[in-house]
Amino acid sequence: MGVKNPYYPIDTIVEDIITETPTIKTFVLKPAKPISFRAGQFMQLTLPGLGEAPFTPSSSPSVSEKMEITILRTGKVTDALHELSPGSKVGLRGPFGKGYPMDKLEGKEVLIVGGGVGLAPLRSLIYALLENTSKYKRISIKYGARMPEELCFRRQYSEWGRAAANVDFTNTIDVPAPGWDGRVGLVTTLLDDLDIDIDGSIAVSCGPEIMLKFVTLKLLEVGYKPPQVYLSMNRKMSCGMGKCGRCNVGHYYLCVDGPDMCYDKIKHVPNVFG
Amino acid sequence: MPVRDEDTGKLHLERPEGFPLPQTCDLGGYRTVETLKALGQLVRCPVAEYPSPEGDELATEGKFPAHIVVGARACDVNAMTMVDKVQVEGEFEDAFYRIRREKMFVIAADCTECGDSCFCNLIGKKPWPEGGYDLAVSKVSGGFIIEAGSERGEQAVKDNETLFTDAHESHVKTREENRERVMGRLQENNRDFPEAAVMPEIIREALSDEIWDEIAARCVECGACTNICPTCYCFMLYDQEKDGERSQRISTWDSCQVTGYARMAGMLNPRARLADRVKHRYYHKYDYLVLSHGEIFCTGCGRCIDACSAGIDMRDVLKRIRAKAGK
Numbered sequence: 001m002g003v004k005n006p007y008y009p010i011d012t013i014v015e016d017i018i019t020e021t022p023t024i025k026t027f028v029l030k031p032a033k034p035i036s037f038r039a040g041q042f043m044q045l046t047l048p049g050l051g052e053a054p055f056t057p058s059s060s061p062s063v064s065e066k067m068e069i070t071i072l073r074t075g076k077v078t079d080a081l082h083e084l085s086p087g088s089k090v091g092l093r094g095p096f097g098k099g100y101p102m103d104k105l106e107g108k109e110v111l112i113v114g115g116g117v118g119l120a121p122l123r124s125l126i127y128a129l130l131e132n133t134s135k136y137k138r139i140s141i142k143y144g145a146r147m148p149e150e151l152c153f154r155r156q157y158s159e160w161g162r163a164a165a166n167v168d169f170t171n172t173i174d175v176p177a178p179g180w181d182g183r184v185g186l187v188t189t190l191l192d193d194l195d196i197d198i199d200g201s202i203a204v205s206c207g208p209e210i211m212l213k214f215v216t217l218k219l220l221e222v223g224y225k226p227p228q229v230y231l232s233m234n235r236k237m238s239c240g241m242g243k244c245g246r247c248n249v250g251h252y253y254l255c256v257d258g259p260d261m262c263y264d265k266i267k268h269v270p271n272v273f274g
Numbered sequence: 275m276p277v278r279d280e281d282t283g284k285l286h287l288e289r290p291e292g293f294p295l296p297q298t299c300d301l302g303g304y305r306t307v308e309t310l311k312a313l314g315q316l317v318r319c320p321v322a323e324y325p326s327p328e329g330d331e332l333a334t335e336g337k338f339p340a341h342i343v344v345g346a347r348a349c350d351v352n353a354m355t356m357v358d359k360v361q362v363e364g365e366f367e368d369a370f371y372r373i374r375r376e377k378m379f380v381i382a383a384d385c386t387e388c389g390d391s392c393f394c395n396l397i398g399k400k401p402w403p404e405g406g407y408d409l410a411v412s413k414v415s416g417g418f419i420i421e422a423g424s425e426r427g428e429q430a431v432k433d434n435e436t437l438f439t440d441a442h443e444s445h446v447k448t449r450e451e452n453r454e455r456v457m458g459r460l461q462e463n464n465r466d467f468p469e470a471a472v473m474p475e476i477i478r479e480a481l482s483d484e485i486w487d488e489i490a491a492r493c494v495e496c497g498a499c500t501n502i503c504p505t506c507y508c509f510m511l512y513d514q515e516k517d518g519e520r521s522q523r524i525s526t527w528d529s530c531q532v533t534g535y536a537r538m539a540g541m542l543n544p545r546a547r548l549a550d551r552v553k554h555r556y557y558h559k560y561d562y563l564v565l566s567h568g569e570i571f572c573t574g575c576g577r578c579i580d581a582c583s584a585g586i587d588m589r590d591v592l593k594r595i596r597a598k599a600g601k
Contacts, residue, residue: 003331003332003373004332004369005321005322005331006330006368007322007511008322008332008523009523010329011325048325048515048521049513049514049515049521050513051512051513052513074540075538075540076539078539089325091324091325209542234538235538235544236535236536236537236538238509238510238511240366241364242360242364242366243361243368244508244509244510244528245507245558246530246535246536247536248558250562251561251562251566253566270482274542
């Protein structure tokens with residue numbers, strides 16, 4: 001007795017839906033019972049009768065009664081999620097995975113590099129870091145999107161930049177756009193003149209695989225060593241428990257060993273960025 | 275239990291209707307055509323109905339039938355012990371698998387022959403059970419030698435002690451002779467192939483080798499090798515509507531050899547090339563699981579060799595990789 005069914009999705013209500021960009025929405029979810037998670041751990045979000053898809057919450061890990069998940073419309077489940085309205089019923093399983101290496105970030109200059117919807121899981125990390133800014137030497141957030149309207153969480157940038165003296169936020173868009181007077185260029189251009197003590201830094205990045213590849217190459221070029229680089233890797237995930245066998249990168253399963261992987265552990269894997 | 279097909283001479287895993295057992299039930303020979311894995315992990319298993327008032331409490335009463343497996347060969351018993359490590363051990367357990375395994379009483383049997391594709395000896399395994407069973411039987415003249423391998427097995431012997439007598443030395447000697455004979459045949463059959471113990475180290479050096487393209491050129495992506503493999507445990511979860519109120523989640527066997535296996539939303543696929551999928555199967559067994567679970571996930575049953583319509587022989591693949599490595 002008392003056997004848990006690891007495949008059962010906890011009943012969850014969509015309380016609110018925030019449109020972030022034309023293709024990205026944030027879903028405010030209230031599960032039937034609180035779900036505690038660490039920044040970077042992920043959930044399997046069920047759309048009843050249709051299927052599950054893995055997402056890392058974008059909200060603060062200090063809050064367990066509600067959870068925000070920020071989702072790009074990109075496939076069967078996410079298309080249907082984008083059609084939901086507040087009050088819809090969904091399901092949650094998790095949390096799964098290790099989450100960000102919070103202990104390794106303490107006392108360090110933390111460099112956060114996000115691209116597009118990749119800022120979603122990083123926002124959870126940013127909340128966690130900003131709750132205790134004195135624990136970190138520096139928190140430097142670099143973010144890029146293709147176009148101004150694709151920038152996620154715009155309402156929070158100034159708040160992040162002003163959070164503490166050791167926190168900064170810079171963003172860029174890929175190509176010039178009318179009315180945009182900010183920086184233009186790929187997110188990697190924000191890494192060209194880093195005002196950071198690289199030896200005492202850890203970089204954490206999340207974004208499309210092609211971006212992760214070039215961010216990694218740039219970080220190595222400017223002096224980061226593979227053990228200092230953490231990447232949110234993308235693979236098909238299903239069970240979340242290291243049993244169904246599909247989300248491997250080398251011998252690691254992202255669902256138990258990741259999804260954020262230290263680049264040092266996976267750098268030998270051919271086509272690691274797909 | 276194994277039942278011999280009188281036309282082909284092969285043993286098949288069947289569920290006898292009852293006693294008396296059919297004459298074709300056979301504890302000799304070698305492994306059955308089918309594996310035992312469907313007893314632990316159903317081919318298609320509904321794993322959740324939601325929403326449900328019980329939530330994530332799993333109702334087990336009457337849901338999991340017990341099985342007595344008679345005549346399981348070492349390769350299949352070893353395979354179940356390996357898969358147990360993945361499905362039961364660690365932070366999470368697949369309760370469905372664990373309960374089915376706990377309700378399985380395994381009576382293992384020595385092989386008295388070996389098949390052309392059998393290669394357990396190359397994996398460092400034996401054609402007789404060495405563990406993971408409740409009872410083990412070895413056919414000798416005039417009866418069987420029975421060994422208990424678990425508390426449940428010991429209890430079964432105690433409860434039926436009128437059926438047993440102490441084994442004669444001559445019986446034990448016959449058993450050892452039989453075991454040596456079968457092992458000798460295995461060694462003879464596989465004398466041209468490398469022992470698998472050296473493979474993890476060698477295969478790690480072949481990650482970018484063109485050998486995988488050569489093998490993939492013959493593969494027809496049918497997935498027979500993964501379906502017939504007793505240690506291939508990978509599965510897929512999918513959801514569907516059950517009735518107007520509830521939905522259902524189903525776990526089903528899946529094959530890493532098919533295109534869509536690792537494909538993500540947005541059509542991203544880290545193993546879009548067949549060669550990468552063929553390679554993945556070898557790496558999963560001979561590298562990844564060695565690193566994560568401490569052993570090669572192959573028992574040398576050779577079923578993938580029999581099942582492959584393209585004639586790909588795992589022993590030959592390993593031999594070619596070793597030859598290329600010059601070791």
